[in-house]
Amino acid sequence: MNEGVWMRPLSQSSSADWVAASMDHWNLTIEGFVPAEYDAYARVLHEIEQGDEPATWASVAAANGHRFDPLAQWTRITVGPDGEEWRGRPRVGTLTPSVAQSLSEALASFTTTPTTCFFGLWEGFGASELPPSVQLFESNRRVMGLFEGPIQDATHSFSSRPWSQLANLWWPADRAWFVVSEIDYDSTIVAGRRECIDALLRTPAIEAIEVSPGDTLAIS
DSSP states (O other): OOOOSSOEEOSSOOTTHHHHHHOOTTOOBGGGGSSSOOSEEEEEEOOEEOTTSOOOHHHHHHHTTOOOOTTOOHHHHSBOTTSOBOSOEEOSSSOOHHHHHHHHHHHHTTOSOTTSEEEEEETTOTTOOOOTTOOEEEETTEEEEEEEEOGGGGGOOOOSSSSOOOOSEEEETTOSEEEEOOTTOSEEEEEEOHHHHHHHHTOTTSOEEEEOTTOBOSOO
């Protein structure tokens, strides 16, 4: 595992204590994955990886004749009238570096501490071995390793394989917003102030939709 240009593992830190202390570990709603109460929440839909032809979740749903709404599930919009599945699919459990870069650029203006951010990586990724001395903390029943770096390190891949694995959690020292890519989900939750989420929703390079704190992305 290669660390980011400035990222470093933390061995003794209380920076993530509030995450474990504030989580409702059995709450599978949007707010259950975020360790504080924020003004607004957005769902960033993971990029569809399918070669050179770009597609969005909304365009896939339209092409397949499905209704698209803020809680749309990929498995329910990916099959067309002919029974054929869409040829590409979004990554699960991680943003792609390009979307992470656009997201970090959008969020940088809404924190006073962009050079001091914290990142959590789930210990269970086989291609992403945590350093032996890294501080561990719990988030929604997942054990995470804790790292520190500037917001630019949100694009850093921890994977030793050709595919990327970015941090599952990241937040600035001032806790102005919180980002979580749950390992079983193909979208990322972002929580923040109203103006922060509004700016995110207007970012052209990110397919994002507003969600409510009581919504769930679990497949029913």
